[in-house]
Amino acid sequence: MILVADFGGTTIKLGLVQDTQIIAKTRLDALANHPMQDRLEAVAKSWESLLQEQSRSLKDCIGVALALPFIVDVRNSRVCGEFGKFPGASEIDFSEWSQSRLGLPLVMENDLRLALLGESVVGSAKDNEHVVMLAIGTGIGCAVISGGRLFHGANNRAASLLGHSCIAYNGSVGRCGNIGCAEDLASTATLGELAKSHPDFTESSLSRAARIDYETVFALAEVGDVCSLGVRDQSLTIWATLVQNAVLAYDPELVVLGGGVLKSQEIILPAIREHLRRYMPCIPWEIPIVAATLGDDAALIGGEALFRQIHLKQ
Numbered sequence: 001m002i003l004v005a006d007f008g009g010t011t012i013k014l015g016l017v018q019d020t021q022i023i024a025k026t027r028l029d030a031l032a033n034h035p036m037q038d039r040l041e042a043v044a045k046s047w048e049s050l051l052q053e054q055s056r057s058l059k060d061c062i063g064v065a066l067a068l069p070f071i072v073d074v075r076n077s078r079v080c081g082e083f084g085k086f087p088g089a090s091e092i093d094f095s096e097w098s099q100s101r102l103g104l105p106l107v108m109e110n111d112l113r114l115a116l117l118g119e120s121v122v123g124s125a126k127d128n129e130h131v132v133m134l135a136i137g138t139g140i141g142c143a144v145i146s147g148g149r150l151f152h153g154a155n156n157r158a159a160s161l162l163g164h165s166c167i168a169y170n171g172s173v174g175r176c177g178n179i180g181c182a183e184d185l186a187s188t189a190t191l192g193e194l195a196k197s198h199p200d201f202t203e204s205s206l207s208r209a210a211r212i213d214y215e216t217v218f219a220l221a222e223v224g225d226v227c228s229l230g231v232r233d234q235s236l237t238i239w240a241t242l243v244q245n246a247v248l249a250y251d252p253e254l255v256v257l258g259g260g261v262l263k264s265q266e267i268i269l270p271a272i273r274e275h276l277r278r279y280m281p282c283i284p285w286e287i288p289i290v291a292a293t294l295g296d297d298a299a300l301i302g303g304e305a306l307f308r309q310i311h312l313k314q
């Protein structure tokens with residue numbers, strides 16, 4: 001049995017996982033402004049409670065897996081950069097912590113990569129060896145499985161930062177410092193500003209909405225709200241272009257989409273498929289574009305799978 005935790009921006013999901021099955025799970029408030037060292041201790045205590053509830057103990061566990069919202073140096077069990085979340089994370093040797101606190105070996109990986117691994121074990125990408133996953137929400141993340149293994153690149157950053165690629169070469173400099181960054185032009189983080197900068201915003205029902213999120217934008221677009229249609233269609237085009245770029249770069253047999261915006265998947269998936277059909281004639285076959293199916297469980301299942309790959313050579 002593996003102890004797994006998935007550190008998100010608002011919650012930490014954690015569980016006991018064995019042979020791709022989640023035996024027990026719970027969640028903690030992320031408190032991402034608190035030191036990582038304190039959050040790790042809270043996670044360890046939660047695992048111990050879960051074990052107790054199952055009449056099990058640490059002796060029944062063979063390892064630990066962490067999914068982290070960072071670029072992860074997998075070999076050295078460290079994170080690269082903190083971006084204002086879980087302060088002190090980059091100073092921690094996570095393997096050392098796991099050994100000293102729990103007496104167990106540890107694996108760790110970027111959270112979206114583990115979600116993709118989970119999807120490839122029992123979810124939407126089961127039995128696929130070449131998969132690209134994009135998660136669209138507050139930001140836009142990307143992860144790749146190539147030849148059945150997570151793809152890392154030279155600096156553990158392969159595909160992870162695809163959301164920051166330039167989508168408008170003559171655009172303005174965005175939050176990350178890049179010109180015309182895709183994430184700035186089509187993600188929840190900037191959606192309010194995008195809507196407000198639309199010429200029809202003041203006439204739009206969006207200007208009176210309690211909250212400007214993609215669910216509202218998609219709902220208002222459906223009833224013909226001009227501003228919402230403009231924002232929606234720009235976002236769809238940018239997401240489709242990112243998918244297209246990822247397909248050209250990584251040659252997947254399947255593309256999985258996840259993240260909060262997929263609540264509107266009945267609009268998003270057909271729009272992206274149509275974009276690829278129309279603008280990628282150089283690839284004469286159709287690549288399935290599907291929605292992730294495991295939700296919050298994906299990275300927990302992926303964590304256990306990664307532990308088995310690394311420590312049990314499976």
Ligand SMILES: [Zn+2]
Pocket residue numbers: 163164165174175176177178181182183184
């Ligand atoms: Zn960016």
